[in-house]
Amino acid sequence: MTGQKDKNLTELPAAAGNDRRPAIVDVWAQIVTPRMASRPWMEPLLRWIGSSVESAVATPHSTLQAMDAAGVDIALLSAWYGPEGDLISNAEVADQIATAPERFRGLASADLNDPMKAVREIRRWVDGKRFVGVRMVPWLWGLPPNDRRYYPIYAACIDAGVPFCTQIGHTGPLRRSETGRLIPYLEEVLLDFPELTVIGGHVGFPWIDELTTLAIKFPNFYVDTSAYALNRLPEAFVRWMKGPGAGRVMFGTNWPMLSPQRCLDGLPSLHLNDEQQDAFLGLIARRVFGL
Secondary structure, eight states, rough: HHHHHHHHHHOOOOOOOSOOOOOOEEEEEEOOOOHTTTTTTHHHHHHHOOOOOHOOOOOOOHHHHHHHHHTTTEEEEEEEEEETTTEHHHHHHHHHHSSSSTEEEEEEEEOOTTTHHHHHHHHHHHOOEEEEEOOOHHHHHHHOTGGGHHHHHHOOOHHHHHOHHHHHHHHOSSSSSHHHHHOIIIHHHHHOOTTOOOEEEETTTOOOHHHHHHHHOOTTTEEOOOOOOOOSSHHHHHHHHHHTTTEEEEEOOBBBBBBBHHHTTTTGOOOOOOHOOOHIIHHHHHHTOOO
16 A cells, blocks of 8 residues: 555545544444344344344445444445354345445455355455455354364465454353453464454453453454444553554444444544544554555
8 A cells, every 4th residue: 555545545525523534444334134133132232222123224325324424434344144144144245335335345254164165255255355354253153263163264364365353352142252252262363373463343341451461462463442432432441542552443333233423422532642543543444454
């Protein structure tokens, strides 16, 4: 990526009421399908955020409206695959991207129960242009990320030159939280695959000390703030992102569970300087995902 290209990416029209506006990338979003929203494990999550099955189902149009309301430039839309099959298929994400290819990119997923089919699925969809990464959610599978079934996925990500995105910390839906623990599970992956870039979504609470350890130890480990309004981030996490975690944290929402506007309303509470804010809101994501 050239310096001129980097400069152009950030020279966007200023948002109303602001003298300057960084280019914002939402690294965790999904256009939820009715079959995903109706899963029984979604009920406690929807109750937690005060939502309903109907409002959890999104469309490309409603997603773009929410992005525009908050000044978000690009959203990474995730496919979801679990033991019950695809909840949002890679083909559906490709169709979503096609509605607004300048605004949407994709994160592919696959069936862990058939590792070679999963590798072929990643090779089919992940081109580094439309699909710029892979996401697997451990609590959905009930398998921590050091399980052998993930390892072909990690190798496929390295071959494709894209990040592996996952979830860290406690689980909001009605599933076990242990799979989101960073040490020993994710640490073993980072040790076994030093070439793999890993992005842990959903902050990592309550294991912030483990988060700090991994960030210091592994330069290829990043975190996103999805599933949190920024004013609700744990204090220990905010201290970490300004200290050992500087340059490692990306903005995410978990749309449509949380809207970009609701997340960004708390941005002033972080007291970031201009450089820190630009990096957090988009520059790190653009570099890591090759946008």
